[in-house]
Amino acid sequence: MSAARRARILIVDDDPIRTRGIRQLIEGFLYVDAVIACTSTDVYVATGRTAPDIALLGPAPLPDEDRTAFTRLQTLTAGGRFVTFDSSTRSRITPHSMSAGLSGFLPSGATPGDFDRALASVLAGFTYFPRDVTTELADYRRRFPELSLREQEVLDELAGGLSNHQIGKSLGIKETTVKMYVTRILAKLGVESRLQAGLKARGLCPLT
Numbered sequence: 162m163s164a165a166r167r168a169r170i171l172i173v174d175d176d177p178i179r180t181r182g183i184r185q186l187i188e189g190f191l192y193v194d195a196v197i198a199c200t201s202t203d204v205y206v207a208t209g210r211t212a213p214d215i216a217l218l219g220p221a222p223l224p225d226e227d228r229t230a231f232t233r234l235q236t237l238t239a240g241g242r243f244v245t246f247d248s249s250t251r252s253r254i255t256p257h258s259m260s261a262g263l264s265g266f267l268p269s270g271a272t273p274g275d276f277d278r279a280l281a282s283v284l285a286g287f288t289y290f291p292r293d294v295t296t297e298l299a300d301y302r303r304r305f306p307e308l309s310l311r312e313q314e315v316l317d318e319l320a321g322g323l324s325n326h327q328i329g330k331s332l333g334i335k336e337t338t339v340k341m342y343v344t345r346i347l348a349k350l351g352v353e354s355r356l357q358a359g360l361k362a363r364g365l366c367p368l369t
Contacts, residue, residue, distance in 0.1 A: 167194035168284050171211055173204045174219030183217065183246075186273055192281060204230075208237045215264075215283055220247040229331045231261035238262075242283050246271065254290070265289035305362075307349045315342040319355055320362035 170193055174180045180198050188196050199207035201221040208216060216234065223230040231253075235241060244265035245253050254266055264283045267275055268291065279289040305313060311332075318328040325343065329336040343355065352358050 167192050168214035168280075169195045169197065169211060170280070171207060171213035171216045172196065172198040172219070173201055173207075173216055173221075173223075174198070175200050175221040176219065179219070183276070186276060187217075187280065190277055190280065192284065205233065205237060208234055208241075212238055213241060215280060216241060216243045218243055218245045218253075229327070231258045231263060232331055232333055235262040244279055244283060244289070259288075266291065305350070308346065312342055312346050312349070315339060316346050316358060316362050319343065319346070320359040322359070 170187055172180055172183055172187075174183070184196050184198055187193055197207065197211045197213065201219070201223055204216075204223055216238070231243065234243065240262070242262050242264040244267065245263065246267040247269055254263065265279045265288060267279055267289075271279075282289045305316070308316065314332060315328060318331055323331065325336050325339040329339045332339075343358075346358055347353065347355075350358055350361055352361060
């Protein structure tokens, strides 16, 4: 598979053997210009230094919290895009992470062809997620059609237990703006507290 332009790919993984294998694989793709690798600890320094078109994020936890990491990485790459791999990264796929540049997911057992299709698709401006993941995200949005995209992002952060300050930092907005969104969310969902809103977002209390 080919893509419109050649790209710089950053592999972020703490397993040197797996990193070596993935590197050898994607270096053979015609549209790849350079492949750089780093550990999760060095991800911010490496991202700022190399400005990759795509960062391939392995299962190791990123510095800070994954929620804030995507926002920081997108700033460092000036709008770069990210693909996660390994089944343990499934929890990273949320409305917020997708709006912050998460564009693909490769599960355990992904083939060389899967990596090729994922990277080429993302470089071309598309996303690459398994059908069950896209269905799950679509269902999430359908459950709360009354919320705007930004309100859905705030609700997702709130459901993860983040404070208003943390949500503001993660989404790049003021804490006072977060408070305004939380007030709107509580009213639209017909609940009285952040806890009830979080439970509703997780499907742990009735939607009506």
